[in-house]
């Protein structure tokens with residue numbers, strides 16, 4: 331039995347942040363009804379197209395297990411259909427630009443009138459305040475949330491990360507808010523608003539950098555490489571290259587083949603309890619007892635020297651050999667995996683984190699499955715819907731339109747052209 335079976339989600343999301351959230355809810359068993367503009371749909375369907383005429387990977391990889399209904403919510407009959415959807419569903423999720431839902435006539439007050447049990451969940455770029463009306467995309471959130479200023483090399487420009495912490499990260503936060511609100515509704519009988527701002531989500535994920543901001547008042551951040559290099563600290567948490575964000579120094583080091591392979595590197599952490607084993611492995615047994623090297627604090631001003639020596643050893647091994655040697659000794663290391671290696675990883679495929687999905691327009695493609703595994707609610711990844719693929723079935727089976735009523739709705743132009751189910 332799927333954990334969220336019976337929960338209906340009115341999914342007004344588009345692009346990445348909102349769809350990430352509703353895709354997770356769909357994997358946990360919710361019936362996610364994605365509402366899209368007739369003939370247009372989620373803009374990502376036609377972004378970064380690799381197969382002309384087919385939905386893009388951008389769309390298909392973010393909209394698994396959902397049903398698609400096309401509906402013009404600015405058409406009078408469309409509004410009537412939307413009212414029925416609001417009355418029928420448990421959760422409304424949206425990530426329109428600020429104010430769009432109010433302009434449509436479906437602000438929070440109206441939603442509560444129509445369905446007091448409704449949970450209305452929103453992603454916006456910023457929370458209430460001077461930026462609340464801004465439209466926001468991933469990298470803007472990374473910059474405004476403190477990630478960019480703390481990512482990159484000390485002497486380089488601020489950097490954004492490849493992980494979509496603004497969009498997908500906020501979608502994750504929102505999903506937690508929604509299931510928490512559903513849980514509270516069990517006791518209160520009432521719905522509530524759930525709001526997740528992308529800036530706030532990124533700030534939450536950058537928690538350790540705000541920790542370091544406050545530690546600066548007590549003196550230099552000694553675990554940062556900058557300290558050992560004698561470079562003074564300013565008044566804000568600096569960029570720290572590939573330094574570890576925790577209390578144990580770490581770096582990315584070259585491995586065998588680095589001259590030609592852009593990803594022949596390993597992450598290596600000189601964790602204090604593993605220090606003696608590290609010394610033995612790299613051939614520096616003297617460092618186990620030598621003053622200036624034996625104790626963690628003494629080593630902090632010598633991180634360059636120490637990591638250079640460790641790198642001399644890692645360069646004699648592939649990144650996988652480094653892992654095979656260090657892992658049994660409890661020395662924390664990790665290979666830098668390329669997306670190609672991840673796509674081909676047997677372990678990730680065996681757990682369903684990397685899945686192959688078939689699609690009637692584009693054929694088989696790889697996707698990321700549900701990264702959270704529930705023992706009683708295993709997620710089966712189903713392909714994303716074609717635009718408006720389920721309009722008729724939702725009008726009939728979910729909203730009860732039939733016969734002349736159905737013809738009236740279709741004739742009004744509110745749902746665009748009905749399409750037949752795709753041949754699999």
Ligand code: CAO
Pocket residue numbers: 344345346347348365366367368401402403404425426427428429430431433434453454455464465466467468497
């Ligand atoms: N029928 C009729 N109209 C519809 C509709 C439907 N089914 N679905 C959407 N629309 C309308 C909206 O009502 C809106 O109309 P108005 O501007 O007249 O109110 C219009 O389409 C555009 O919607 P939008 O403002 O959400 O889209 P945009 O392209 O202008 O902005 C984005 C996109 C992402 C910048 C904005 O939605 C946003 O800031 N969202 C919140 C933050 C967020 O999620 N960002 C992450 C996006 S992923 O990087």
